[in-house]
Amino acid sequence: MKVKTVFLDRDGVINVKAPEGDYIKSLKEFRFLPGAVDAIHLLNINNWRVIIITNQRGIARQLMTMHDLQTIHSFMEEELHKHNAHVDDIFICPHEKGTCHCRKPDIGLFLQAEKKIPVDKSKSWMIGDSKSDIEAGRNFGIYTIAVANPIAMADKRFPDLLSAVNFLINC
């Protein structure tokens, strides 16, 4: 069975993003954005599969390790669980630009998710704050929502994740 899925970018959607050119490299740099945990909980209770797909080039640049990233994600998941929220999966591109087929706007991370559980593309959405997120969603063939930045090519635009999710659960 194909499953309706919401793909979330991480930095700038779930947590405060690092300054341009920098990365969230350690726990002390990770801060949830207001409403993000509630938004994920709302997706969970409305039967969406929730998947994070995130470019983390800081690993290729050796500014952080995969272990650092896993520490951050363990913390993030623990905090979500405390609020009865969860993500179903997290897919990461740790590569340098132009060296792989998974870095958004390529669709390799979506294909990894699709391999585990087929995605109902007619009911699925990509939510991101960057043009590459929106391009990636379009390349995969799902609907797109831009948050924080009003990216013109997105199907919808909202100020933050919670308002985007409130739209999704009511449409």
Ligand SMILES: [Mg+2]
């Ligand atoms: Mg982002």
Ligand SMILES: [Zn+2]
């Ligand atoms: Zn990659």
